Amino acid sequence: MRRAEKKITDQALVDLVIRNSLVCRIAMCDGGMPYIVPLSFGYENGHIYLHSARDGEKIDILKRNPRVCFEFETDCEALPAEQACAFTMRYRSVIGYGTASFIEDAPEKIRAVQTIMSHYTTRDFTFLESDVDKIVVIRIDITEISGKQSGFRNAAGS
Numbered sequence: 001m002r003r004a005e006k007k008i009t010d011q012a013l014v015d016l017v018i019r020n021s022l023v024c025r026i027a028m029c030d031g032g033m034p035y036i037v038p039l040s041f042g043y044e045n046g047h048i049y050l051h052s053a054r055d056g057e058k059i060d061i062l063k064r065n066p067r068v069c070f071e072f073e074t075d076c077e078a079l080p081a082e083q084a085c086a087f088t089m090r091y092r093s094v095i096g097y098g099t100a101s102f103i104e105d106a107p108e109k110i111r112a113v114q115t116i117m118s119h120y121t122t123r124d125f126t127f128l129e130s131d132v133d134k135i136v137v138i139r140i141d142i143t144e145i146s147g148k149q150s151g152f153r154n155a156a157g158s
């Protein structure tokens, strides 16, 4: 990272940025063509979980090339200033790389969907195999990850 002082070095804070994010952006590569989609997600034990309809562009691309780049951000706020060049953005963000795989095992699919639900609600939901049969559930195994923060008074972000 060019601005080393902005790097989040504490893995617990990287995890917190992910846990506090609403959306996961997944970038894929189809030959030389990039494609990015915003998705709901779950995060557990260093894996990102996604769910989707069975068909569509992202599924087609992931079947051809499972390598992905992902991004999360939180605590974003524009910080105005008198001078245009002094305007800045406060943020915490995470970018990483990984490999997507399709979960086929029904009990594992159900656990993954529950992980996604638990990112958004404390309510418990019961899923049947027939519920998850209709959808595709994707696990991203993370190979590289980095966190960055800007606009906070110190590295702890206070």
Ligand SMILES: Cc1cc2nc3c(=O)[nH]c(=O)nc-3n(C[C@H](O)[C@H](O)[C@H](O)COP(=O)(O)OP(=O)(O)OC[C@H]3O[C@@H](n4cnc5c(N)ncnc54)[C@H](O)[C@@H]3O)c2cc1C
Pocket: 023, 037, 038, 039, 040, 041, 050, 051, 052, 053, 055, 056, 057, 058, 059
């Ligand atoms: C906050 C948020 C959460 C979401 N959560 C999920 C989720 O959990 N699971 C899920 O499957 N989808 C989710 N979506 C929708 C997702 O972004 C895609 O639209 C959807 O997955 C279909 O993708 P696809 O590649 O199959 O598109 P297709 O239906 O195959 O369409 C392909 C084309 O449609 C256009 N397109 C596709 N998606 C979008 C988009 N979001 N905005 C503008 N244009 C688009 C692009 O031009 C693309 O080339 C979410 C979207 C948002 C904004």
